[in-house]
Amino acid sequence: MTDRIPSAPRQTAARRPVDLRLRDWREVHEDFAADRLERQAGRCMDCGVPFCHLGCPLSNLIPEWNDLVRTGRWQEAADRLHATNNFPEFTGRLCPAPCESACVLGINADPVAIKQVEVAIADRALERGWEAPIRPPAGARAAGRRVAVVGSGPAGLAAAQQLTRAGHRVTVYERADAPGGLLRYGIPEFKLEKRWLDRRLDQLRAEGTSFECGVHVGADLTAARLRDRSDAVVLACGARVPRGLPVPGADLPGIYQAMDYLTLANREVAGLGNPAADVAAASAAGRHVVVIGGGDTGADCLGTALRQGAASVTQLEIMPQPPRQRPDGQPWPLYPMIYRVSSAHEEGGERVYAVSTQRFLAGQDGRVRVLVLADADLADGRVTVRPGTEREVRCDLVLLAMGFTGAEDGELLRGLGLGLDERGRVPRGDDYATSTAGVFVAGDMGRGQSLIVWAIAEGRSAAAAADRYLAGDSALPAPIRASAAPISLRARL
């Protein structure tokens, strides 16, 4: 039990030394001692109006579990945490923590280390077996209906867990050979060790959720057959269509979309095997690597390339370098766009801002060898290339990490009588229902490429909507409407 001391300094887990962590794929953070954690939780002021709730799309009960940790009641804290979040071991590691930007302490001091407390509670709960399978109430299974969830990223998994716990018979269909979506094959091991994902999947299976992997719905299983097998469908297929780079030479060998590269690398780390020629062609070992795109996907490519033994890594960003401090136009409690240093940036590589790629040139072997770039100016929201600033950058491997244009438009959507809007999303009402009765959409597929915390919140909410459709009513929580926007946007509306 520690006192409530908001003036205590903020502390988070130290990162392992760079030279050590570059030699393995393990998570970069050291463990954080429980007594120090209780002290950190004691920085929470238990505000009358907890703005951190507004920052968190899941409305996590942050002051409540901070207080339970502060007073050493960890198992109760785990119960309160799991009351709103199916997978705090993912968000506690990977969430950019808009809750911390909205923390009241952050007005004139460092915010509470909310994410640190969250992951510590989640890990302790999994390690001590407090996360036993939750079975539906007696008799609920008999009344339950058949639900198909398509896609097993965080949105699909959250929807499946909620619906199974409500008593429905849920089958998750996944195109890849293992469940997890971007948690498994996008996000590298050094950010999320897959053992956490596998432990959570064990819980889902023990609760009764079924998984059919290696099934591409729309191809291996038609939309019509899917509907025959289910009373309701939750689509959670992500927003996986990558943005292209329409410049000369963009189709040269040695240029990869980030997700293709990260999938190969993640499979390799997990010992799942890839065609040897693909691994050799896409490996960064000994190569000069250029990552195009300054966001988080680009940083994941950077950390991966450094661990593979790249000779150099340069990360290019078309926008100017953001400020280091909160700009005036993005005051508390908004999530500010500022210069951030991820663990991968700490490990090496060079970041170059305000540049635009003009073309690629091949070497004698036909593989990419040179990238030509030029300075880019931003004015009135438009980027223009500054004449006379062209220069060459050596590259043997180029990774395109410029974001995603939306969901895939294919047989699955056509077979269900659905399509995409102008931003590549599957249209839906505020209740996650599409125009086809009994078909709901959750996660990036409906929202556009977003964050894990939003995917979980959407999965939970879509589950409530599907349950209501099937049973006429639902006791499942629905944390957000489909149109809910982040606090930063909401404040301007």
Ligand SMILES: Cc1cc2nc3c(=O)[nH]c(=O)nc-3n(C[C@H](O)[C@H](O)[C@H](O)COP(=O)(O)OP(=O)(O)OC[C@H]3O[C@@H](n4cnc5c(N)ncnc54)[C@H](O)[C@@H]3O)c2cc1C
């Ligand atoms: C490289 C990378 C790193 C990221 N890092 C972070 C981070 O650190 N923190 C964070 O908060 N967010 C991060 N994100 C964003 C986050 O991962 C996504 O917002 C989140 O995974 C979306 O979840 P989802 O369930 O909607 O979709 P996804 O995770 O994309 O899962 C969709 C699943 O559907 C499957 N599928 C698609 N079509 C079919 C079909 N027809 N039949 C069967 N299965 C199908 C796919 O194979 C996939 O497994 C990252 C994204 C990327 C690309």
Ligand code: SF4
């Ligand atoms: S899920 Fe994200 S926003 Fe919510 S409490 Fe955790 S770190 Fe904060």
